[in-house]
Amino acid sequence: MSRYVDPSTVTGHVVLRDVTVVDPQDGSRTPGQDVRVEGDRITSVSATGAPADGAHLVEGRGRFVVPAYQDMHTHALNTPEDVDGAYALMLANGIAGFRQMSGDRALLKSRRAGTLPSPTGAPDLKATSGDLLTPLNASTAEAAVRAVREQHRDGADFVKAGATTRVTFLAALEEANRLGIRLGGHLPPDLDPREAARGGVWSIEHLGPGVTVFAAASSQEAEVRAKQAARKLPPIPKVRFPGADKLVMKLVKQMAVNPATSTSEVEACAYELADGSYDQAKAEELAALFVAHSTWQCPTLIRVHTQQFGDAPAHTQDPRRRYMAPAELRAWDKSARKFAKLPEATRAALRGHWDAQLRMTKTFADAGVPMVAGTDACGAAGIIPGFALHDEFDHLAEAGLDPLTILRMTTTEVARFLGEEGRFGRVATGMPADLVLLEEDPLADHTALRRIAGVLRGGAWWDRAGLDAVLERVAGRPGAH
Template identity: 80%
Template sequence: MSKYVHPSTTGGRVRLRDVTVVDPLDGSRTPGQDVIVENGRITSVTATATATGAPAADAHVVEGRGRFVVPGFMDMHLHALNTPEDVDGTYALMLATGVVGFRQMSGNRALLKSRREGTLPRPTGAPALKAVTGDLLTPLNASTAEGAVRAVREQHRDGADFIKAGATTGAVFMAALEEANRLGIPLGGHLPGDLDPREAARGGVRSIEHLGPGVTVFAAASSREAEVRAANTVRKLPPIPQVRFPGADRLVTKLIKGVVVNPATRTSATEARAYELADGSYDQRKAEELAALFVEHTTWQCPTLIRVHTQQFGDSPEHTADPRRRYMAPKELRAWDRSARKFSELPGATRRALHGHWAAQLRMTRTFADAGVPMVAGSDACGAAGVVPGFGLHDEFDHLAEAGLDPLTILRMTTTEPARFLGEEGAFGRIAPGMPADLVLLDRDPLEDHTALHGIAGVMRDGSWWSRADLDAILERVAAEPGAR
């Protein structure tokens, strides 16, 4: 059950009548279609019934004339289960914004055990957990190459779907990557500041998050690469105990949380200089060569532009006065506000360097998209200052469009590309018989303008239907008792 999402009154056998079906895979639109759903699956997609072929009497009918139906959205970088005992508010916002599934980017042995035993909370309308990692690779479990290898083996044994590198050195990262490849488990995440992204790509890294983060990827697209790398530094975490003991995972989470709310608040003058140097020496030819290498090695990117924007403009009213803050738990907002104050105290030159890097990130995202680098959409919500769950993915759509990506590419990044990334092509992300009944009904054509993705007329999750009025009621209940994290 959920205190925010009431059970749908429209379930069982449902007919979405007279809709235009949008297929993200080939970019086609097929108007005048009836989508029939039963037991959480699409059973048929056929031309709208005429007078001689009326809808079955036992089917709930959702009238969709003039509207467009697309697969439900996937957020491929999320931390909803950082607080598995308190996900109701976050999941409610995800349903209200059409987010039907996600990749959990932080985990631990207890979370993997709960997933394995089927004891993770599933409030009404909960999204599908598509993949989850184990403990983030940090100096606690990966201070040496040997420690990293051991951590990879443990997470593989515990059933993690992938390994996420968070704070490592280049040598430790590559040792973990080699072992992950040997075991057949994907490794992705943050590239260390002392690692060439080309080496990581050739080594088989599965995904790079946040365009690096930092300046690491951008150094490879600089005409003064050696100087940028020399100026770049490996970000240090707060002191982390090197010895395992009961409760160590919780302690590390607490130590790191203050940093991950907005890592940009710890930007040093040296790092700011590296940003300026990289951005001022950008070489489009080198950027295209890097993109071609990522294509060759199928090195996925999850840009999370909304995340980097909230970091680099950490005290902007766009984020600090966002009206959607009303959905967030008060404790979460207090952490956000502390972070904003800390960001405002950075030297002016540092803040200018962070602001200036935004244009470079948009340009790099466009370069990758034009080259055909595989990419998925993610928000990094649940812990990141200024990123509201569910809505953050829609902000990501807007920033991808700002970078110059076309509407079809954006739609694919949240539907068919997640399926391909997870090795589940044909299992979700399209509207066809046998597919999960996870659908979003839109008022406008999403292939004409990406902003149509915001105009949600209703959401179907696992065969249950919530209308626009239902979704608005969910949002009001969350606002009345803010609980998203």
């Protein structure tokens, strides 16, 4: 059950009638189609015909059907005891699946036992890591290897590097490759991204973070790296003691609200130097290397924007804050006040880096670097679960990506990213009955992706009025994290 989402009364045999089916794979639009659903699967997609006996009909003339969206960078299950609010917002925004970026042994055990929370309309957990690699469990190469082995044994889908060094990252990566488990996440400041790509890293999050990737596209690369080397790892314990795991997670959550509040003057100089010495040819060489090694990128532009513009009214006065739990907002506001106290030169460097991030995203897209859409929702300041994925679409469009590319990044490319190509992400017979009915053409303008007429989740239908009712319930008892 859910505090916010009432069970749908339209389930079983559902037909989306006379719709235009949009295929992200080939970019085609096929009008005049009936999409028939039985249970949680699409049973047929064919030219509109006579109404099926006993079917629930959803009129779709003039509307467009796309696969439901996937958010490939969230932390929804950081609060498994209270995930209902975030899940409700995800449903209302057309999201049917997500990648959990900070798991632990308890979460993996719960998944194996089938006891993860599953309120009405909840999205699918598509993949999760175990514990983040940090100085606590990966302070040495040997410890990093041990941590990877433990996560592989516990059934993690991938290993996430959170706060590592070049030595510990590469040791973990080599062991992950040996065991056949993927490794992705944050690149350490002393690691060349080209080395990570050649080593087989699965995904790079947040375009780095920091200037790690941007140094490789600088005409003054050595100087940028020298400044970047001054960046210190977070103050996380390196020795286990009773309660150490809980302490580390508490520290990580506090830092994750907005890591930019701890930007040093040296780091700010590194941003300015990297951005001022940008070399397009080197950026294209880096992109080509990522393509050659299938190094995925999850830019999370909404996340870097909320970090680098931490006290901007667009975030601190966002009317959608009304959906967030009060304690969450208090943490966000505290972070905004801390950000406002940074030296103006540091804040200017952070603001100035935004254009470089947009430029790099476009360079990667133009080169065919594989990319998926993610938000870093659930714990990060200014990021409203569900809605944030549409913010991400806006920023991807701001970077110059076309509507089809954006749609693919949240549908078909996600299936390929997770090694499940052909199993979800298209409107086709046999695919999951996770669909979004849109009022406008998403291939003409990406903003159509938020013009949702209704959502089919696991074969259950919620129309616009039903989704609006969900949002009002969340606003009435704010509980999203």
